[in-house]
Amino acid sequence: MRQLRYALLAVLMVLGLAAFAAACGGDDDGDDASSEGAPTTKDDVDLTQGQDVTIAMVTHGDGGSFWAVAKKGAEDGAKQMGVTLKYSESNNDPQKQAQMIDAAVTDKVDGLAVSAPNPDAIRDSVKKAVDAGIPVITLNSGAEDFADMGAMTHVGQTETIAGEGAGAKFKEAGAKKLLCVIHEQSNIGLNQRCDGAKTGFGGEVENLQVKGTDDISTTLTEIQSKLQSDNSIDAVLALNPDIAVAARDAVKGAGSSAKLATFDLSGDVVQAIQDGEIEFAVDQQQYLQGYLPVVFLTLNKTNANTVGGGQPVLTGPGFVTKDNAETVAQLAKDGTR
Amino acid sequence: MSTTAVQPVADERLANIGLGARLLRRPEVGSLLGALVICVFFWVTTDSFGTLSGIANWTDVASTLGIMSVAVALLMIGGEFDLSAGVMTGTTGLLMGLLTTEWGLSMWPAIVLTFVFAAGIGFLNGIMVIKTKLPSFIVTLATFFVLQGINLGVTKAITGTVRVAGLGDVPGYDSASKLFSSTLWAPHNFRISVIWWIAIAALATWVLSRTRPGNWIFAVGGDPNAARNVGVPVARVKIALFMTTSICAALVGIIVALRLSSVQAGQGVGEEFTYIIAAVVGGCLLTGGYGSAIGASFGALIVGMAFIGISFSGWNTDWRFLFLGVILLLAVLVNNLVRHRAEGARR
Numbered sequence: 001m002r003q004l005r006y007a008l009l010a011v012l013m014v015l016g017l018a019a020f021a022a023a024c025g026g027d028d029d030g031d032d033a034s035s036e037g038a039p040t041t042k043d044d045v046d047l048t049q050g051q052d053v054t055i056a057m058v059t060h061g062d063g064g065s066f067w068a069v070a071k072k073g074a075e076d077g078a079k080q081m082g083v084t085l086k087y088s089e090s091n092n093d094p095q096k097q098a099q100m101i102d103a104a105v106t107d108k109v110d111g112l113a114v115s116a117p118n119p120d121a122i123r124d125s126v127k128k129a130v131d132a133g134i135p136v137i138t139l140n141s142g143a144e145d146f147a148d149m150g151a152m153t154h155v156g157q158t159e160t161i162a163g164e165g166a167g168a169k170f171k172e173a174g175a176k177k178l179l180c181v182i183h184e185q186s187n188i189g190l191n192q193r194c195d196g197a198k199t200g201f202g203g204e205v206e207n208l209q210v211k212g213t214d215d216i217s218t219t220l221t222e223i224q225s226k227l228q229s230d231n232s233i234d235a236v237l238a239l240n241p242d243i244a245v246a247a248r249d250a251v252k253g254a255g256s257s258a259k260l261a262t263f264d265l266s267g268d269v270v271q272a273i274q275d276g277e278i279e280f281a282v283d284q285q286q287y288l289q290g291y292l293p294v295v296f297l298t299l300n301k302t303n304a305n306t307v308g309g310g311q312p313v314l315t316g317p318g319f320v321t322k323d324n325a326e327t328v329a330q331l332a333k334d335g336t337r
Numbered sequence: 338m339s340t341t342a343v344q345p346v347a348d349e350r351l352a353n354i355g356l357g358a359r360l361l362r363r364p365e366v367g368s369l370l371g372a373l374v375i376c377v378f379f380w381v382t383t384d385s386f387g388t389l390s391g392i393a394n395w396t397d398v399a400s401t402l403g404i405m406s407v408a409v410a411l412l413m414i415g416g417e418f419d420l421s422a423g424v425m426t427g428t429t430g431l432l433m434g435l436l437t438t439e440w441g442l443s444m445w446p447a448i449v450l451t452f453v454f455a456a457g458i459g460f461l462n463g464i465m466v467i468k469t470k471l472p473s474f475i476v477t478l479a480t481f482f483v484l485q486g487i488n489l490g491v492t493k494a495i496t497g498t499v500r501v502a503g504l505g506d507v508p509g510y511d512s513a514s515k516l517f518s519s520t521l522w523a524p525h526n527f528r529i530s531v532i533w534w535i536a537i538a539a540l541a542t543w544v545l546s547r548t549r550p551g552n553w554i555f556a557v558g559g560d561p562n563a564a565r566n567v568g569v570p571v572a573r574v575k576i577a578l579f580m581t582t583s584i585c586a587a588l589v590g591i592i593v594a595l596r597l598s599s600v601q602a603g604q605g606v607g608e609e610f611t612y613i614i615a616a617v618v619g620g621c622l623l624t625g626g627y628g629s630a631i632g633a634s635f636g637a638l639i640v641g642m643a644f645i646g647i648s649f650s651g652w653n654t655d656w657r658f659l660f661l662g663v664i665l666l667l668a669v670l671v672n673n674l675v676r677h678r679a680e681g682a683r684r
Contacts, residue, residue, distance in 0.1 A: 054651075063655065071654075086651035094601060095593050096644075099398050102526075103648040106390040120502050121597035128526075185489055186499045186601035209489065 053083040055297050056104035057290070059115040059140065060097055060187070061089040064213045065241055065266040066286060070140070072335050073290030074113075081298040083110075092184055094121030101125035104134075111135050111297030116142025116149065117187050123149055135300045137293040140286065141189045143312045152300065153308025155292045157284040157316035159189045163196020165317050166237055166261060166282050171201050173279065175235035175259055178205045181223060183212045183243045190239050193263060197237055206233070213242045223250035227258065235259045241266035241281075248277050265320060267332040273325040283328075284316035287336050364620030365632030367675040371618065371668030372635045372642065379646035386642075386649050389525040399641025400530040401426075401589045403634045405608070406615035407534075407541045408585035410633035413616050414545070415578045416558035416625030417466060417473040420609050421458075421480035422586050427604030428484045429455050429590030431492055434501030434600045444509030452587050458484075459583030463576030485606055492602040502599040510595070517588075518596035530592050534634070537585065541630035554578065559626030615640055618668045639668050 057074050061067030071087055078085035086109065090097035097114070098121060104112055105128050112129050116122060116138045129136050130150035138146040138154045146154035170178055178201050180194035191207075198205040208226050211218040227233055227250060236251060236258050238244035244262030251258050262269060263282045272278040292313065299305040307313065320328050331337040360366060379386040386395075405422060412419055429451050436447035462480055466473045492499060504510060517533075520526040545551040553574045556564035565571050586605075594600045617623065618639055619632030643664045647657055 084651065086648070088648050088654050088657075092601075092603065094597055094599075095401070095604075096398075098597065099394065099645070100648050102397065103385070103391075103394045103645050106388065106394050107385045107649055118500060118597070118599060118601060120505075120599035121601075123598075124596075185603035185606075188498055188500065191498055 053081075053110045053298055053301050054086060054107075055083055055111045055113065055294050056086045056107065056109040057088070057113040057139075057293065058097060058100045058104060059087075059089050060092050060094075060117050061115070062091045062184075062213055063089060066264050069265075069335060069337065070286040070290035073287035073292075074294050075290075076287075076336075077291040077294030077298075081295060083294070083298050085294060092117070092186055094118045094186075098122050098125040101129065105129045105132055108132075109134060110301045111137070111294075113137045113139050113155075113293035113297060114142075114151075115140040116145055117189055119145035119149060126150065135297055137296055139289045139293050140284075141187070146312065147310060152306055153296070153310075154312035155289050155296070155315060156312065157314055158312070159192035160196040160199075162263070162282050162284065162317040163193035163198075164200035165196075165319070166193075166263070166280075167197035167200025167202070167205075169200075169280060169319070170197075170235045170237070170259070170261065171203070173235075173259055175201075176203055177230075177232050178203065178235040178237060179223075179226065179233045179258070180205055180207045180237045181239060181243055181247060182207055182209050183219065183238075183240050185209065185212075193239055194237075206230075210243070213240060216242060216246050219243060220246040220250050220253075223247050224253045227251060227254035227256045231256065233258055236261070238262040240264060241269045244269050244278060244281075245272070248272055265328065265332055265337050267329070270320065270325050270329045270332045270337075273320060273322060274329065276322065279321070281320040282316070283318040283320050283337075285318060285337070286315070288315040361675055364627060364629040365635060366620075367671055367673065368619045368632045368635035368639065368668060370675060371671045372639050374667070374671065375639055375642050375646070375664060379642060379649065383646065383649040386646055389522075391645070391649065393522075393525045393527045395638075395641045395645040396531045397528045397641075398644050399634075399638045400528055400534040401592060402608075402611060402615060402640055403534040403637035404530070404537050404585050404589050404592075405582075405612045406619065406633040406637040407538050407630045408582040409612040410616040410619060410621050410628050410630055411541055411545070411554060412578045412582050413613070413621045413623070413625060414558045414628045415554045415575055416561065417575060417578065418477060418613065419462060419579060419582045420474065420477040421462065421484055422477075422582050422612055423605040423607060423609035424481050424484045424488065425455065425458065425583055425586035425605065426590040426593065426608065427488050427600065427602070427606065428458075429587040430594035430600040430604055431488055431501055431590075431602065433591055433594055434504055435491070435495060437507040438501055438503050439495055444507050444513040447507075448513060448591060451591060452584060455583040455587035455590075456580050459580035460576060462583070463572075463579035466579070467572045467575060481609070488604075489602045499603070500599055500601045504594060504600075505598040510598075513591075514595040517592045528596075530596075533588065533592070534637075538630050538634045545630060550574065550577075555626055557625075611640060614665060618665060636668075639664065 074085055074087055088100045102125050112134050119142055126136055126149045136151040138151045140156045143154050143156055143158045180197055182190045184190055194207050210222045236247050238247045241264050245268045247260055251260055259279050261279045265281050265283055269281055296307045328337050385391040409422055432454055433447045433451045436442045437444055462477055465476045519529045553569045556569050557571045557574050561571050615636030616633040619636035621628030643661055647660055
């Protein structure tokens with residue numbers, strides 16, 4: 001009897017998975033698929049093919065609050081343009097990202113948007129897409145390499161320039177020693193930001209490698225012990241909103257008076273800026289980095305438009321300070337800033 | 338299947354067991370069925386999964402995973418874990434990258450040195466586990482952290498960035514990448530790593546089922562004391578298994594590095610559990626002494642198919658890990674069900 005129950009459980013799980021998958025897979029065929037309780041039939045799939053434009057977006061994102069906004073931008077763009085979006089994230093694994101791009105090429109999508117934090121790693125896969133006649137746009141990371149990779153344009157900000165801007169703002173505020181918190185081991189862009197900050201700051205800059213967004217409590221402890229062990233640090237630059245919130249608590253916990261700034265926004269960060277706990281945020285407006293590539297690629301497909309004229313399309317840097325925080329606050333709550 | 342009646346005979350070991358039950362009792366059958374279920378599911382629900390290019394995509398993902406899963410399965414049958422297996426793929430890739438791009442070696446000598454280095458690390462892991470008698474879980478966790486720190490620290494100290502790039506310009510790159518990272522069958526581009534995977538799985542299966550060391554592996558994992566008492570060189574077998582795992586990690590590290598023509602300092606971190614999962618889905622027991630290399634390969638195939646299948650489906654990626662979790666649980670359940678029934682038939 002126990003075996004029978006096992007079998008029943010397995011069957012139920014298959015059905016449940018199938019129904020769930022169909023429901024999440026597409027809004028248009030969700031209803032009839034779940035009522036059948038079986039995998040979607042071949043007809044459903046064929047019906048949606050051909051009349052739709054499908055855009056694939058493959059990022060190195062980690063599902064954190066930064067990428068959630070970029071993803072929302074892409075989804076909103078797809079909804080407004082009436083196209084299908086296939087969004088996937090590699091969580092900073094270049095091999096996985098290359099494999100996801102390969103999958104998109106096999107899937108014969110109509111446009112491909114990729115982030116390129118490590119251009120060498122995905123060059124071959126992007127080339128395959130270009131060779132297959134799929135228009136490519138890079139986003140977020142890859143401003144230096146997009147043309148080389150055969151992409152139409154790049155949508156993002158240049159890391160070095162944004163870093164310089166942040167460093168200069170700290171210098172204005174009179175800080176002497178800056179701690180730059182790096183939260184992803186293998187993202188070149190983060191190091192470029194810190195290097196830029198060093199140029200703009202002029203004073204002493206120290207980089208600190210922390211655990212990252214998937215282990216905030218350890219990250220907090222790491223920053224706090226750094227501040228406690230070196231009290232000459234009077235400025236902290238976080239490179240991600242989740243890390244910024246951890247850094248804010250770490251500054252408080254260490255009893256330090258260091259000024260804090262961050263790259264990128266979240267609801268919490270905007271609140272902290274309004275409360276005066278964070279001085280400013282460098283905003284690269286990642287909503288645009290999701291939204292614009294979908295729009296550009298759709299226009300390229302339907303209207304043969306090319307955007308950028310061989311130059312990157314810059315989405316930042318913009319600065320969010322106490323002055324404009326309130327406007328941004330509401331938007332951040334909606335998940336678009 | 339459960340109706341296969343066993344004739345009452347004097348000695349149950351001599352009982353005549355039906356072919357079906359004998360097949361079902363193999364450790365890998367459950368993962369094969371699991372793989373079939375997932376394959377059919379994605380084949381039916383997506384357009385690209387069943388095309389040759391689609392198959393090339395998911396065998397690509399499964400191949401590097403599969404090479405490691407087979408090695409980890411052998412180690413687990415031998416009763417040990419290696420948590421440093423994931424980060425080793427990064428360490429070895431970085432070592433090869435640094436040897437070539439920073440210290441001017443050409444590709445082939447660097448590859449040989451990398452394999453030697455990996456064997457050394459595997460030896461260290463093994464000797465530490467044997468000498469300290471600590472659980473390998475703890476010892477290799479320490480190795481894992483040490484290597485993760487070295488990967489980042491050394492890479493940054495030497496290159497000033499967090500990756501080693503420019504492998505494509507090193508002399509010998511073309512011939513090395515032909516062997517390790519080229520593609521076959523032009524329009525579909527199957528990865529050559531798939532061939533490596535199949536070869537290693539076949540070799541491991543032959544060793545396990547046809548050779549004396551294979552028997553030793555099952556023996557040391559099943560009961561090390563009993564094995565020692567009948568003259569099995571337990572320490573040597575375990576050390577050799579750790580070395581095999583590290584050498585396979587070097588192979589994967591080299592394959593990935595040559596493919597991406599660059600290595601990131603964070604490469605491979607977190608993958609060690611995927612290897613163990615693939616091995617367990619493939620029928621390896623966490624307690625050692627039971628399992629199969631083919632099963633681990635099917636386990637890797639399941640992970641690869643789920644990964645690419647989800648990409649093709651365009652499912653909301655927020656749910657990716659839920660899907661992966663459910664799919665893995667499903668595979669393990671099917672596996673368990675089949676084995677229960679097969680063993681039920683024996684009694």
